[in-house]
Amino acid sequence: xxYAATGQDALSRIEGAGDLDTLEALRVEFLGxxxxxxxxxxxxxKMTPDERKExxxxxxxxxxxxxxxxxxxxxALESAALEARLAAETIDLSLPAPETPRGSVHPISQVMDExxxxxxxxxxAVATGPEIEDDWHNFTALNxxxxxxxxxxxxxxxxxxRDEKGREMLLRTHTSPxxxxxxxxxxxxxxxxxxxxxxxxxxDATHTPMFHQVEGLVxxxxxxxxxxxxTLETFLKAYFERDDIVLRLRPSYFPFTEPxxxxxxxxxxENGRRVVGGSGDAPGHAWMEVLxxxxxxxxxxxxxxxxxxxxxxxAFGTGVDRLAMLxxxxxxxxxxxxxxxxxxxxxxFSAMDVPTLSGGVGTPA
Ligand code: 2NL
Numbered sequence: 581x582x583y584a585a586t587g588q589d590a591l592s593r594i595e596g597a598g599d600l601d602t603l604e605a606l607r608v609e610f611l612g613x614x615x616x617x618x619x620x621x622x623x624x625x626k627m628t629p630d631e632r633k634e635x636x637x638x639x640x641x642x643x644x645x646x647x648x649x650x651x652x653x654x655x656a657l658e659s660a661a662l663e664a665r666l667a668a669e670t671i672d673l674s675l676p677a678p679e680t681p682r683g684s685v686h687p688i689s690q691v692m693d694e695x696x697x698x699x700x701x702x703x704x705a706v707a708t709g710p711e712i713e714d715d716w717h718n719f720t721a722l723n724x725x726x727x728x729x730x731x732x733x734x735x736x737x738x739x740x741x742r743d744e745k746g747r748e749m750l751l752r753t754h755t756s757p758x759x760x761x762x763x764x765x766x767x768x769x770x771x772x773x774x775x776x777x778x779x780x781x782x783x784d785a786t787h788t789p790m791f792h793q794v795e796g797l798v799x800x801x802x803x804x805x806x807x808x809x810x811t812l813e814t815f816l817k818a819y820f821e822r823d824d825i826v827l828r829l830r831p832s833y834f835p836f837t838e839p840x841x842x843x844x845x846x847x848x849x850e851n852g853r854r855v856v857g858g859s860g861d862a863p864g865h866a867w868m869e870v871l872x873x874x875x876x877x878x879x880x881x882x883x884x885x886x887x888x889x890x891x892x893x894x895a896f897g898t899g900v901d902r903l904a905m906l907x908x909x910x911x912x913x914x915x916x917x918x919x920x921x922x923x924x925x926x927x928x929f930s931a932m933d934v935p936t937l938s939g940g941v942g943t944p945a
Contacts, residue, residue, distance in 0.1 A: 583642045586616075590642075594649045600657050603650060610646050617643050684928025688792055688916060691904040692775045695794050698818040699773045702811065704796060707772040709758035711779070712739075714747040717757035721883040722836040730835050735781040737789075751779035754897060756836065759797040763884035768891045769800040775900065788917055792900035799876065799886065799893035805841070808873055808894035812843055816856075816870070820907060826859045828867055837874025837895060844869050853909050870906075871898045 590610055597603040610617045620639045624632050696706050724730050739749040758774035775794040783789050798807065809829065816825045825845055832842040844867035846860035860867030873896035878888035901913055908927060910916070915923050 583620075583638055587642050587645060590617075590646050591649050594646070594653050597653055597657070600654065600661075603653055603657060607650050611643070611650075617646060683931070684924055685931055686916075686924065687904045687908055687910070687927050687929065688900055690929040691900055691907070692792070692794070694819060695773065695775060695900070695903075698815055699796065701818070702771075702814065704771045704773045704798075707758050707762045707774045708776060709752075709755075709761050709774070711752055711777055712749060713752040713757050714743060714745075714749055716747065717760050718750060718752050718754075721760045721880065722756050723877050723879045723883070724835050728835060737779050737781055753780055754778050755793050755795045756895075756897070759795060759895065760880075760884055762797070763799065763881075763886060768886050768893075769798075770893075771798050771800075772796070786913055788901075788913060790917070791913075793897060794900055795895065795897040797876070797893060797895045799881070799891050801891065803875075803892045803894060805839075805875065805894070808841070808875070808896070811894075812871060812873065812896060816845060819903065820856050822857050824857045826857075828860060832872065832874075834872060834874055836877050836880050838877045840872070840874035842869055843871035843873060843896075854906060856906060870903070871896050873897070 590606075594603065594606055597606055609615055612618065617639070621643070624636055624639065627635060699706075718736075719728070719731055720726070736753050737751040741749070743749050755774040755776050755778060758776070759772065762772055762774075763770060773794055773796045776792065777790055778793045779790050780787070781789060796811075798811070809827070813825070813827050816827065817823055828844040828846070830842045830844065832840045834840040844860060845856050846858045846862065846865050847854050847856045847868050848858060848862075848865045849855070854868065856868075858865050873894060876893045876895050881888040881891055881893070901916055904916075905911070905913065910927060
């Protein structure tokens with residue numbers, strides 16, 4: 581039998597199918613269970629072997645070509661449908677985009693990043709440690725034995741229970757224990773800053789029971805006050821982004837440093853805002869304390885397991901919250917921790933505003 585006519589007819593009807601439904605109907609008509617080509621295949625069973633040898637390949641070839649034609653037509657119809665949809669569905673790029681709520685970086689986080697950046701350039705690594713401390717790391721190792729009056733001055737939050745080793749536990753009152761732990765773990769030489777939360781039972785307009793501190797520590801050979809002075813001057817100039825920062829070092833007392841030095845910077849008042857810069861002795865200027873520091877007390881070096889005749893160093897500490905207020909002009913510390921989004925959207929920073937040394941650090945959002 582000659583299937584050419586059947587084939588021609590099927591192929592031209594498939595080619596002429598105008599939509600997917602019509603094509604599906606044709607597929608059922610030719611290839612479905614009751615389909616015409618399926619019917620031809622069934623006739624093979626009733627043929628003699630010779631007939632089957634003759635007809636089999638022809639019927640199968642017919643089925644192949646119809647199957648292929650249906651698939652090709654299906655592809656063509658589907659891409660035509662997609663083309664039509666793409667042509668019909670235009671996007672109006674002038675429509676306003678839906679508003680995306682966007683958070684901002686808290687000034688304290690921003691300032692901590694800036695401090696890490698400035699000190700990284702001076703070769704300091706960032707060290708962190710637990711906020712729940714034992715009293716040895718928070719006090720004893722820092723030359724504040726049990727009866728030391730400075731312990732009372734710290735307004736410490738103590739936990740009611742001791743730890744499993746019987747040690748009194750507390751919320752760290754400064755980040756110094758981080759430096760003690762770093763010295764014990766890493767030894768000397770060492771150059772680190774320790775930024776983080778600290779806690780004191782104190783609450784008024786200028787004090788919150790939780791605040792942020794950054795301390796710095798350098799331990800090496802032959803370290804002296806000149807290194808301390810240069811480092812703090814370089815840090816303050818980079819942080820405040822001004823070359824006219826003038827420092828005044830005043831003798832002071834901390835149990836963990838000897839000698840101890842308080843660092844003031846000159847400032848003036850502009851539109852009711854403190855602006856750091858110039859000598860505090862210049863007309864219209866005054867001095868303001870920004871840092872406590874000193875040469876690390878040899879007893880502290882010893883407590884950290886190092887030989888104070890071999891290793892010396894300096895340390896310093898300052899309040900991150902106050903540094904942020906001074907640089908970015910906030911006047912109420914308590915607003916830092918109120919979580920008011922209006923305050924944050926005013927004083928917060930863009931998450932993309934990564935501090936860099938070449939581009940300056942910190943531009944308010
Ligand atoms: C301040 C003063 C200071 C330190 C912190 C320190 C740490 C170690 C050894 C010696 Cl491990 N000293 N830290 C030294 C001097 C001053 O902080 O006014 N902080 C807010």
